[in-house]
Amino acid sequence: MSGTRAGGLSAPRPPQGYLEQDKAAPVIQGWCPGALRPMASGDGWVVRVRPRLGRLTPAQAAGIAELAQAHGNGLIDLSARANVQLRGVTEASHAPLIAGLRALGLIDDSVAQETRRNIVVQPFHGASDPTLAIAADLAALLAADDAPDLPAKFGFAVDCGAAPVLTATASDIRIEVHDGKVWLRPDGSSRAKAISADTAADEAIALARWFLRMGGVTGGRGRMAALIARGITPEAFDTPLPEAQFAARPGLCPTGAMIGFDFGQMQAATLAALAQLGALRVTPWRMLVLEGAQNLPALPGVITDPADPMLKVIACTGAPGCLQALHPTRSLARALAPHVPDLLHVSGCAKACAHPGPAPLTLIATAQGYALHHADQITHHTADELLARPELLTR
Ligand code: SF4
Structure with a gap:
């Protein structure tokens, strides 16, 4: 990682009781960083911006690039929940950064509002589908004073384009379109309830309240799928929906041109160059859609080839950028x-935050090296062994 600015940093929420010898046991924070409540990392504070309705105007994208350079270390991440993270922010630079983001219309009124506005919007929505209207209604309800007090990671997916594409994206309540009808589905269940687009947001909030009433939260944490797995299901959600599959790849798409980045991370200069090309839709696949573009951009730091090998690796920040990492991740993955x-x-540790689901091959840093999880087997290797004999990955 370059441009580290951790000097003089005081963490807003340091891991409780964190000691060097505890590194083998990752600290579960139970919350995600926001803009108003950043999270400490090895390279400074991480400030997460939640683009409204999953979209950045050219002015917002250019502004974020400028602010990342001025108040962070110039590195910008795309998250698995379609958010944008600025890295390397310091205690001193946080306030001017927030002022700049607020001027761009990207800051909520309070930490509570920011935390609740956890909505992933399908990036292929069109003018004739209800995605944006439902997402806007939902954002308004979640900003209200009487909004349900949901756990920090609880989220919504508004997936109402031609076909669902967010089924593999972490969310607790899903609003999907199948065969032209709008459905509400709790995560962890294949059964849904038919709803109308006009009342979809209200129905989603009602389902969130049901989750709270049924004891979905313990100690401030809880996920819908865990409640469903306990055999607790809402009434009237009885229509089985077909399983939707989607694999995100760079290339031209129905709403523009989708582009990727190594590990979903870019330099501020790259975002500034992209802002010149138009509005950006932020996807949960750590890619951006250049809205309305008919050509793929030829820019340094941008992946446009769907066969690029860097699309086959996912790696968290790892060491030294993350305080909990036991070893580097991205150099090995590359x-x-x-x-x-x-x-x-x-x-970089057992928390596996870059890809919480299973992957065909997983390397998890351990005190001695890396544990390779492949099929049902776990073998242990050093980085040097893996680099000298990459066939170990699939042997
Ligand atoms: S998985 Fe990676 S980024 Fe997440 S806490 Fe562990 S080392 Fe840090």
Whole structure:
């Protein structure tokens, strides 16, 4: 990682009781960073911006690039919940950064509002589908004083384009369109309730309240799928929906041009260059859609080839950028990428935050090296072994 600005940093929420010897046991924060409530990392504070309705205007994108350079270390991440993270922010630079983001219309009134506005919007929505209207209604209800007090990671997916594409994106309440009808579905269940687009947001909030009433939250944490797994299901959600599959790849798409980035991270200069090309839709696949573009941009730091080997590796920040990481992740993932048949996830600790679901191949840093999870087997290797014999990945 370059441009580290951790000097003089005081963390807003340091991991409780964190000691060097505790590194093998990752600290579960139970919350995600926001803009008003940043999270400490090894390279400074991480400030997460939630673009409204999943979209950045050219002015907002250019402004974020400028602010990341001025008040962070110039590195910008795309998150798995379609958010934009500025890295390397300091205690001193946080206030002017927030003022700049607020001027761009990207800051909520309070931490509570920011935390609740956890909505992933399908990036392929069109003028004739209800995605934006439902997402806007939902955002308004979640900003209200009487909004349900949901756990920090609880989220909504508004997936109402031609077909669902967000089924693999972490969300607790899903609003989907199947065969032209709008459905409400609790995560963890394949059964849904038919609803109308006009009342979809209200119905989603009602389902969130049901989740709270049924004891979905323990100690401030809880996810819908865990409640459903306990056999607790809402009434009238009885229509089985077909399973939707979607694999995100760079290329031209119904709403423009989708582009990727190594590990979903870009330099501020890259975002500034993209802002010149038009509005951006932020996806949960750590890619951006250049709205309305008919050509793929030829810019440094941008992946446009769907066969690029870097699309086969996912790696969290790892060491030294993350305080909990036992070893680096991205340098190893980059070196192994040409040898990966399908997908490799490299994680700096057991928390696996870059890819919470299973992957065909997973490397998890341990005190001694890396544990390779492949099929049902776990083997242990050093980075040097893996680099010298990448066939170990699939043997
Ligand atoms: S998975 Fe990676 S980014 Fe997440 S806490 Fe562990 S080392 Fe840090």
